[in-house]
Amino acid sequence: MEATQFKSDQYVRFCPGCGDHAILAALTKAMAQIGIPTHQIAVISGIGCSSRMPHYLSAYGFNTIHGRGGAVATGVKTSHPELTVWQMSGDGDCMAIGGNHFIHEIRRNVDLNVCVFNNRIYGLTKGQYSPTSPKGFVSKSSPFGTVERPFIPGELVLGARGTFFARTLDVDMPTAVDCMIKAHQHKGASIIECLVNCVIFNNGTHNWIADRETRADHSIVLHHGEKMIFGTNKDKGLAMEGFNLIVVPADDPRVLVHDAHCQDDILHHKLVQMGPENGLPVALGVIRDVEEETYDEAVNRQIAEVRAASKAKTFDELTATLEQWERK
Amino acid sequence: MQNVVIRFCGDSGDGMQLTGNMFSSLSAILGNEISTLPDFPAEIRAPQGTLGGVSGFQVNLGQGVYTPGDKADVVVAMNAAALKVCTLGSHFNHPQAHFDEEFALYHRHAIVIVDTDTFTQTDLEKAQYHTDNPFTELGVPESVQIVPIALTTHTKESLKDSGLDNKSILKSRNMFALGVVCWLFDRPIDKAIHFLEEKFAKKPQLIPHNVKVLTDGFNYGQNLALSVNRIRLEQTQDSNMPAGHYTSIAGNKATAWGLIAAAHKCGKKLFLGSYPITPATDIMHELAARKDMGVMVVQAEDEIAGVCTAIGAAFAGDLACTSTSGPGLSLKSEGIGLAVMAELPLVVIDVQRGGPSTGLPTKTEQTDLLQALYGRNGECPLVVMAASTSANCFHYAYQACKIALENMTPVILLTDTYLANGTGLWRIPTLAELPEIHPQTVPTELQGHYNPALRDANGIRYWGIPGMEGFEHRNIGLERDAAKGTISTNPENHETMVKARQAKVDQVVRFIPDLQIQGNADSDTALVGWGSTEGHLHAAANELNCALVHFNYINPLPANTADVLKRFKRIIVCELNSGQFATYLRSKLPDIRFEQYNEVMGQPFAVERIVEHVKSL
Numbered sequence: 040m041e042a043t044q045f046k047s048d049q050y051v052r053f054c055p056g057c058g059d060h061a062i063l064a065a066l067t068k069a070m071a072q073i074g075i076p077t078h079q080i081a082v083i084s085g086i087g088c089s090s091r092m093p094h095y096l097s098a099y100g101f102n103t104i105h106g107r108g109g110a111v112a113t114g115v116k117t118s119h120p121e122l123t124v125w126q127m128s129g130d131g132d133c134m135a136i137g138g139n140h141f142i143h144e145i146r147r148n149v150d151l152n153v154c155v156f157n158n159r160i161y162g163l164t165k166g167q168y169s170p171t172s173p174k175g176f177v178s179k180s181s182p183f184g185t186v187e188r189p190f191i192p193g194e195l196v197l198g199a200r201g202t203f204f205a206r207t208l209d210v211d212m213p214t215a216v217d218c219m220i221k222a223h224q225h226k227g228a229s230i231i232e233c234l235v236n237c238v239i240f241n242n243g244t245h246n247w248i249a250d251r252e253t254r255a256d257h258s259i260v261l262h263h264g265e266k267m268i269f270g271t272n273k274d275k276g277l278a279m280e281g282f283n284l285i286v287v288p289a290d291d292p293r294v295l296v297h298d299a300h301c302q303d304d305i306l307h308h309k310l311v312q313m314g315p316e317n318g319l320p321v322a323l324g325v326i327r328d329v330e331e332e333t334y335d336e337a338v339n340r341q342i343a344e345v346r347a348a349s350k351a352k353t354f355d356e357l358t359a360t361l362e363q364w365e366r367k
Numbered sequence: 368m369q370n371v372v373i374r375f376c377g378d379s380g381d382g383m384q385l386t387g388n389m390f391s392s393l394s395a396i397l398g399n400e401i402s403t404l405p406d407f408p409a410e411i412r413a414p415q416g417t418l419g420g421v422s423g424f425q426v427n428l429g430q431g432v433y434t435p436g437d438k439a440d441v442v443v444a445m446n447a448a449a450l451k452v453c454t455l456g457s458h459f460n461h462p463q464a465h466f467d468e469e470f471a472l473y474h475r476h477a478i479v480i481v482d483t484d485t486f487t488q489t490d491l492e493k494a495q496y497h498t499d500n501p502f503t504e505l506g507v508p509e510s511v512q513i514v515p516i517a518l519t520t521h522t523k524e525s526l527k528d529s530g531l532d533n534k535s536i537l538k539s540r541n542m543f544a545l546g547v548v549c550w551l552f553d554r555p556i557d558k559a560i561h562f563l564e565e566k567f568a569k570k571p572q573l574i575p576h577n578v579k580v581l582t583d584g585f586n587y588g589q590n591l592a593l594s595v596n597r598i599r600l601e602q603t604q605d606s607n608m609p610a611g612h613y614t615s616i617a618g619n620k621a622t623a624w625g626l627i628a629a630a631h632k633c634g635k636k637l638f639l640g641s642y643p644i645t646p647a648t649d650i651m652h653e654l655a656a657r658k659d660m661g662v663m664v665v666q667a668e669d670e671i672a673g674v675c676t677a678i679g680a681a682f683a684g685d686l687a688c689t690s691t692s693g694p695g696l697s698l699k700s701e702g703i704g705l706a707v708m709a710e711l712p713l714v715v716i717d718v719q720r721g722g723p724s725t726g727l728p729t730k731t732e733q734t735d736l737l738q739a740l741y742g743r744n745g746e747c748p749l750v751v752m753a754a755s756t757s758a759n760c761f762h763y764a765y766q767a768c769k770i771a772l773e774n775m776t777p778v779i780l781l782t783d784t785y786l787a788n789g790t791g792l793w794r795i796p797t798l799a800e801l802p803e804i805h806p807q808t809v810p811t812e813l814q815g816h817y818n819p820a821l822r823d824a825n826g827i828r829y830w831g832i833p834g835m836e837g838f839e840h841r842n843i844g845l846e847r848d849a850a851k852g853t854i855s856t857n858p859e860n861h862e863t864m865v866k867a868r869q870a871k872v873d874q875v876v877r878f879i880p881d882l883q884i885q886g887n888a889d890s891d892t893a894l895v896g897w898g899s900t901e902g903h904l905h906a907a908a909n910e911l912n913c914a915l916v917h918f919n920y921i922n923p924l925p926a927n928t929a930d931v932l933k934r935f936k937r938i939i940v941c942e943l944n945s946g947q948f949a950t951y952l953r954s955k956l957p958d959i960r961f962e963q964y965n966e967v968m969g970q971p972f973a974v975e976r977i978v979e980h981v982k983s984l
């Protein structure tokens with residue numbers, strides 16, 4: 040299938056230069072490679088720039104209300120597990136107003152593919168700080184800098200017992216497409232944090248890794264089963280020292296091999312926390328990918344089991360079980 | 368006798384709800400009409416023997432039963448605290464209070480059965496008596512026939528060889544009392560035993576002991592020939608009751624089953640997204656247990672997710688419902704607005720309780736009406752309807768589903784604590800006799816030409832369901848273009864769409880039966896009510912020899928509303944709120960004068976109070 044088959048006829052209203060264009064392109068590319076026909080795909084969103092996505096895709100779409108995309112998507116997928124369900128959300132939509140639904144869709148492990156567009160700003164309401172804005176961030180609603188500590192989305196996902204977490208960057212199309220395909224393949228709640236630039240209100244927020252010059256040294260793309268190597272010349276690696284990750288030469292025997300399938304999430308925690316604050320490269324790619332029974336499977340399995348074992352299956356058989364008297 | 372009101376009351380650990388329910392159900396299957404009123408304390412378990420821990424269960428049985436009765440003819444008081452609460456009613460906390468017919472929960476000529484073993488010094492102190500003669504202290508009139516029974520002693524005697532520990536033995540006192548009551552009301556003991564066996568089918572080890580105590584209680588009444596006359600109730604002869612099979616059913620269960628029946632009728636999956644909230648939770652309990660009927664229940668993380676998961680299921684093509692009470696309805700407002708805007712079928716059940724805020728969670732009220740009608744942002748019309756008996760919760764839940772699915776609109780069904788926990792006699796329908804339901808699924812001819820704004824001749828949009836090839840579309844909470852279905856901020860288009868959504872709800876009137884006048888249609892006075900007050904108002908209208916005009920459909924109103932109401936010189940709108948329906952009627956029918964009678968005490972009406980009020984006008 041072709042990426043163009045997944046594009047709707049709607050004019051794309053993201054600002055010129057917005058990172059969301061790249062995510063849209065990556066998603067249609069991923070959908071084409073995945074090959075599920077459009078009528079079997081539902082794309083659910085809340086409110087925000089990211090939540091405009093369903094309009095630009097030719098699948099079934101539902102642009103709902105602020106923060107509630109996760110709950111609506113849970114309803115769609117649980118009632119109809121045969122559908123492939125994507126949720127489009129942003130840092131405000133799913134970590135501020137929709138925080139409760141976000142952690143619970145993860146905890147339940149509903150088989151959803153969730154793209155969280157993280158630009159660390161509220162764009163659609165024109166420039167207020169978000170739950171991922173760094174402390175001290177100056178915005179229209181924090182003219183003297185925020186006094187709040189930000190979320191690290193990956194930590195939140197793991198804290199909610201997430202089974203899949205990936206991180207991508209708007210300017211890194213191959214990683215984004217790869218993560219989306221892997222998210223689709225993963226059974227359960229797959230969270231993809233898409234780091235995107237807001238060219239109008241928070242331009243350059245991800246420059247530390249988005250900048251072509253420094254990206255290779257400031258980020259590492261993780262692949263399951265491969266050594267954690269990064270750097271312009273692939274000369275650096277990651278190793279454990281005590282409870283901390285450190286950067287070592289690539290040929291150091293201590294260089295770790297990435298295990299996304301490891302049930303124990305301690306190292307995954309360490310990986311999502313990496314960044315300039317601790318002198319480590321930002322981790323991109325699929326960081327965690329483990330299998331557990333999904334909520335939608337479990338709910339439907341239980342209904343099928345009870346129904347199979349039950350004598351009464353119809354309404355009339357149900358009422359027949361009641362104590363009753365007859366009036367002639 | 369025509370009908371008798373009996374009240375079981377005791378400590379919340381005494382099993383009064385179980386006893387009351389068993390007796391009511393037994394009576395229902397013996398052919399009596401029933402109406403019940405459970406009255407339990409707000410605390411989960413107050414200290415034993417205290418006034419705050421008294422749990423009551425009242426049932427009216429016989430024929431011509433419209434309400435659980437204002438006051439009891441027979442009382443079973445399991446302890447001293449229960450006796451006090453029954454005798455003083457809402458004044459039980461007043462230190463000098465005496466029996467007063469206005470507040471007492473039983474009549475001046477009632478039979479009061481008491482467990483005399485529970486009048487020890489400690490018991491009396493716990494129940495805040497100041498003397499050791501509770502009857503004198505409470506001023507129980509001599510006309511009240513007190514039947515003292517050493518319930519505790521007899522129960523211990525009955526189970527002395529059972530090997531049960533003392534605590535378990537004491538828990539069976541209610542079965543002895545039930546046995547005595549079965550004798551008093553001439554209930555065949557074998558039927559009672561059979562019923563008890565059914566009730567404890569999942570705990571068979573409890574059956575022999577309970578049967579023994581029940582039988583001993585029955586025989587105690589029989590052998591000792593208690594100095595009271597047995598009460599004989601005939602099977603109901605009400606000619607309005609059609610032939611068929613009858614059972615007793617609680618409002619919440621009837622509601623849940625109405626939803627199940629609707630889903631089975633139209634072949635849709637029933638999906639409930641809900642969050643626990645008193646007094647609505649039993650609907651979720653019942654549906655969660657009905658996986659055998661293919662019901663899917665998501666216990667959501669909050670009220671908002673309750674409605675939003677349901678909206679997701681509706682988008683995906685299911686019969687989607689959410690159940691809640693007042694505070695939850697407030698939280699769901701934005702979600703319900705989305706369902707209005709997205710024009711999806713959705714059934715919202717609001718089991719009203721005392722408000723505002725947390726209010727009186729276990730008490731009944733009709734105070735959510737205006738919230739249901741208007742409590743959303745924007746011009747946001749939807750269908751509002753109300754059940755009026757515990758049993759007809761089934762019918763109105765079914766109708767709510769039919770209207771939602773055929774009109775692509777959210778429907779709010781209002782019930783309340785009184786209906787939800789109370790039970791009534793229900794004629795069991797077969798699925799075949801229930802009306803057809805034809806969901807507004809998009810016709811296949813529109814494949815490739817579909818958009819979510821397309822409407823049929825009645826102005827109802829078509830339901831394109833994910834999975835159907837060639838009907839891919841984007842639904843939205845934003846305003847959509849009336850022709851193309853895509854996002855639109857055009858001013859004229861917005862007004863067109865506001866009117867289209869209103870017109871769609873207005874045309875639902877074709878589903879609504881005409882209002883019927885109950886009582887004396889020639890009277891110049893009519894009582895007007897809606898929802899759960901129908902039984903009380905019916906009885907009051909009979910006593911006053913006036914008319915009753917009662918509403919189950921509120922938005923839209925029945926087509927003949929104005930014609931019916933214009934026939935009366937005097938219209939008194941009676942509600943358990945400060946006048947919400949009266950306000951609504953005035954806005955819809957500005958030429959008609961409405962008087963009001965309102966109570967907001969967290970209790971159902973008392974027929975007597977309505978009658979007195981109307982007479983005093």
